[in-house]
Amino acid sequence: MNSATVKRFIAVALAPSLILYSLFVFVPVIWSAYYSLFNWSGIGQAAFIGLQNYKELLSDSIFWHSLGNNVIFVLASVLGQVPLALLLAIILYKSNALQRFLRAAVFMPMVLSTVVIGLIWNYVYHPQIGILNFLLDALNLSALKMEWLSDPDIAIFSLIPPLIWSFVGLYLIIFISALQNIPGELDDAAKIDGAKGFTKLFKITLPMIWGTIQVALILCIAGSLKSFDLVYIMTRGGPAHATELLATYMYNATFSTFRYGYGSTISTAIVIISLLLIGTSQWLTSRRK
Amino acid sequence: MSKLAFHSPYSMKKTYSIRRIVSTIGWIFITIYGILTIYPLFWLILSSFKSNAQFFSEPFALPNQWMFDNFITAWTTSKMGVAFRNSTLVSIIALLFTLLLSGLTSYVLARFNFKLKGLTMLFFVVGMLIPIHSTLVPLFILMKQLSILNSYWALILPYTAFALPTAIFILTAYLSTIPKEIEEAAYIDGTSLWGVFFRIMLPISLPALSTVSILTFLHSWNDFSFALVFISKSTLKTLPLAVSNFADGFQTDYSLTLAAMTLSVIPTIIVFLLFQEQVMKGMTAGAVKG
Numbered sequence: 001m002n003s004a005t006v007k008r009f010i011a012v013a014l015a016p017s018l019i020l021y022s023l024f025v026f027v028p029v030i031w032s033a034y035y036s037l038f039n040w041s042g043i044g045q046a047a048f049i050g051l052q053n054y055k056e057l058l059s060d061s062i063f064w065h066s067l068g069n070n071v072i073f074v075l076a077s078v079l080g081q082v083p084l085a086l087l088l089a090i091i092l093y094k095s096n097a098l099q100r101f102l103r104a105a106v107f108m109p110m111v112l113s114t115v116v117i118g119l120i121w122n123y124v125y126h127p128q129i130g131i132l133n134f135l136l137d138a139l140n141l142s143a144l145k146m147e148w149l150s151d152p153d154i155a156i157f158s159l160i161p162p163l164i165w166s167f168v169g170l171y172l173i174i175f176i177s178a179l180q181n182i183p184g185e186l187d188d189a190a191k192i193d194g195a196k197g198f199t200k201l202f203k204i205t206l207p208m209i210w211g212t213i214q215v216a217l218i219l220c221i222a223g224s225l226k227s228f229d230l231v232y233i234m235t236r237g238g239p240a241h242a243t244e245l246l247a248t249y250m251y252n253a254t255f256s257t258f259r260y261g262y263g264s265t266i267s268t269a270i271v272i273i274s275l276l277l278i279g280t281s282q283w284l285t286s287r288r289k
Numbered sequence: 290m291s292k293l294a295f296h297s298p299y300s301m302k303k304t305y306s307i308r309r310i311v312s313t314i315g316w317i318f319i320t321i322y323g324i325l326t327i328y329p330l331f332w333l334i335l336s337s338f339k340s341n342a343q344f345f346s347e348p349f350a351l352p353n354q355w356m357f358d359n360f361i362t363a364w365t366t367s368k369m370g371v372a373f374r375n376s377t378l379v380s381i382i383a384l385l386f387t388l389l390l391s392g393l394t395s396y397v398l399a400r401f402n403f404k405l406k407g408l409t410m411l412f413f414v415v416g417m418l419i420p421i422h423s424t425l426v427p428l429f430i431l432m433k434q435l436s437i438l439n440s441y442w443a444l445i446l447p448y449t450a451f452a453l454p455t456a457i458f459i460l461t462a463y464l465s466t467i468p469k470e471i472e473e474a475a476y477i478d479g480t481s482l483w484g485v486f487f488r489i490m491l492p493i494s495l496p497a498l499s500t501v502s503i504l505t506f507l508h509s510w511n512d513f514s515f516a517l518v519f520i521s522k523s524t525l526k527t528l529p530l531a532v533s534n535f536a537d538g539f540q541t542d543y544s545l546t547l548a549a550m551t552l553s554v555i556p557t558i559i560v561f562l563l564f565q566e567q568v569m570k571g572m573t574a575g576a577v578k579g
Contacts, residue, residue, distance in 0.1 A: 009482040010403055013393040017453055018409070020390065024450035025416045028427035035427065088322065091315045102319060104561075105327045107569050111561045112330070113511035115529040116550050119536050120329045123336075129543070131332065131348045165326065173573045228422045229513045233533060247422040254426045255518070267423040274420045 029271055035264035042260045053265035063266065066237075066244040067273070069156055073227055073245070074277075076160045077167070077220040082213065084164065085171030090201070092172070093179040103176070107169030114166070118233030121162040125149050149235055152242035159243060162230060167223065171216050178212035179205070214285040221281055225274045246270050330554075337547035344543050359548035363535075367549050371524060372531035379441055379527060380509040383448035387505045388498060390449065391456035396490045398457070399464035400472075413454045421451060425518050432519060443519035444527065448509040456501045459574055463497035464490070500571040503564055507572075510557060528553045 036053050040046035057063050088106060092099045109117060124132050125148035133145045148158040182205065190200050206213075228247035231237060237244035237252060244252075246266060254263030336344055337359055338352040364370065398410065428447060432438045437446075472489050480488070491498070516530040526534070532553045536546045561568055 028424040
């Protein structure tokens with residue numbers, strides 16, 4: 001086969017993926033950076049205003065509040081999902097029928113659409129008909145009943161259980177495959193040395209899967225920044241922006257108040273913030289080694 | 290010797306009882322968590338068979354009367370048939386595109402050496418770092434200008450584009466484990482590169498392709514944000530969007546909304562039950578590589 005034919009094949013085979021991928025993944029990022037310099041309502045002429053939108057963003061208290069909520073989500077995932085998944089993985093990493101069933105049960109929410117997850121939890125939290133308040137009544141704990149999603153002080157925290165519930169399965173499976181990859185000889189060596197229970201856990205098991213734990217932490221950070229659907233379905237970012245995330249704020253600025261330029265500014269900020277966060281976490285974990 | 294000493298009957302007894310307590314606590318915890326994790330779905334399916342009155346008064350009870358009518362009413366009043374068709378169509382076309390494009394790209398990346406290979410790989414890696422929601426606004430503007438808002442393409446193209454990197458990583462990794470001798474005989478016989486791709490590379494990648502298929506299908510089937518932003522015509526709405534609108538519109542008719550939700554999760558649950566191990570492995574592989 002001559003090299004011209006091969007070259008042509010390579011070009012033709014790669015072109016569709018590269019074009020589609022550039023157009024729908026890279027071009028949008030550059031476009032939003034461009035539109036972030038304009039004042040534009042979506043129709044009519046866009047007016048160039050330089051860095052005005054960024055100036056506004058930096059003094060926009062809702063933007064900072066949304067960023068804070070994103071940070072709460074990141075912390076909740078890092079401190080909630082990872083330890084819980086690790087604990088479950090240590091119990092469930094062998095493969096008898098019950099363990100396989102429980103694994104599948106924990107993973108199940110991963111395959112459900114976020115719409116269904118959000119709606120189910122809306123019923124859990126509903127002030128009149130919600131099963132949580134109903135349960136509290138039944139347990140004679142009526143004093144603990146709350147307006148789970150409509151009280152601005154607690155709404156963001158009410159979103160954390162559904163968040164954790166829906167993603168624990170992912171980390172569980174990641175940890176289980178790491179645990180199963182620990183060579184059997186290590187187990188034998190531990191037995192000979194008399195390491196058991198917690199000693200074995202902290203001296204052998206956890207150090208062996210430390211690399212995987214780091215990957216999970218990075219995934220958690222990146223994943224929590226991507227939250228949009230759950231919050232949109234459950235609270236639309238309300239009440240009064242109490243549960244607003246960067247992504248929902250961007251959506252609301254663009255499609256509810258028709259400020260395309262400002263919406264583009266927020267989306268550019270999301271890209272910058274997540275690249276910074278991912279970069280920092282990569283740097284931190286690679287330095288540790 | 291030390292081994293013998295360690296296994297004295299006394300220390301064995303002691304460690305055994307501590308172990309037993311720890312493992313009992315572990316199992317109590319895991320059983321409670323297992324019940325908690327499965328309960329919301331169980332509750333959803335049970336409640337969708339209840340009448341509205343019973344849904345309010347006895348949220349934890351079994352249905353007094355199994356109301357199969359809920360499903361029929363939900364299906365007919367919410368145009369779920371249309372939404373099912375839209376979701377199926379969009380997910381399957383996006384899946385076929387993803388398989389073809391990622392298959393070709395992976396074949397080239399796994400089997401040929403060329404100048405820009407490293408750069409091409411890097412391109413797909415960097416793209417995975419871009420948060421999907423930051424593209425919503427600019428993609429909306431882009432599609433408006435291409436006049437493909439409110440069409441199947443508005444979903445098929447982005448679903449394919451965002452599925453590509455994971456698919457390419459899974460396929461390239463799989464192909465690089467397969468010896469090149471397999472296709473070398475075909476080259477000597479004069480088979481063209483396209484022939485080798487369709488007749489040899491695709492069939493031998495079948496295990497990896499099936500993982501990619503499950504992943505891509507579930508992603509497109511469950512997507513909400515793209516559908517929310519790019520589709521406003523009711524005849525083009527996909528299931529998640531239709532269910533969410535239905536929930537807004539029938540606020541007080543809870544059993545009907547629950548029935549619609551139940552109908553929408555049936556296909557994904559079937560896929561999950563059938564391909565459990567593959568779904569779990571595929572989704573983790575996809576996530577870890579991302």
